[in-house]
Amino acid sequence: MLKQIVTATALAAVSGTAVFAQDNETLRVGMSGGYFPFTFVKLDELQGFEVDVMNAVGEEAGLEVEFETMAFSGLIGALDAGRIDTIANQITITSEREEKFAFTAPYVFDGAQVVIKEGNEEIGSVEDLRGKTVAVNLGSNFEQLLNELDFADEIEIKTYESNIAQDTALGRVDAFVMDRVSSAQLIQESPLPLELAGKPFSEIRNALPFQDNDEGRALRDRVDTALESLREDGTLAEISDKWFGTDITKAE
Secondary structure, X not given: OXXXXXXXXXXXXXXXXXXXXXXXXXXEEEEOOEEOOOEEXXXXXXXXXXHHHHHHHHHHHOOEEEEEEOOHHHHHHHHHOOOOOEEOOOOEOOHHHHHXXXXXXXXXXXXXXXEEEOOOOOOOOHHHHOOXXXXXXXXXXXXXXXXXXXXXXXXXXXXXXXXXXXXXXXXXXXXXXXXHHHHHHHHHHOOOOEEEEOOOOOEEEEXXXXXXXXXXXXXXHHHHHHHHHHHHOOHHHHHHHHHHOOOOOOOO
């Protein structure tokens, strides 16, 4: 398991004396480390949009940030069990999750996107998924979004831990559903013959979940304040532009 620690000493060096009063506090952040460009490992270094955002949050809030990587499907359970304090892995706000966790304000705005093998003329939008086999990442909210469609009973959903794009390109499934931003980045970086099918069919708002208790809500409020400061001073927009070439941290 990869673990990256931003030391309190480094934080203090960039954040001023206010940090020293809080330098023993740690924010344990869970992420998959396998979701380009949000969180991924390259040359044994954990990188990505979420890593940069959380490091900036740590500096702003005076918290030592400790990253814990694990399978995406295990992240919610780890948060529920208190093994991590929050998850930075493009976690979508859903009514079910809001009943269980305390969320920060959204810091990513996106949409659910259908992706197909290049040249597949049978699927041009989400409406064309009737009678098709569609892949989603295990533990993601895209399975729920598909199940909320009026014609959900006409779609066969397959869940994947990995290789979702490869199986679509090989024709083992008809399409996969992922968020628009990640889909576009994946197609741009991958040699696989894939393309977007139509426009996003559901708005997605990503935020950071915390345990819904006194300690969790207090930490949530502290991180929320830091996120708002980073939004106001342009830091979030700069990080987004670095990874995506556009600002996905503001609602359109």
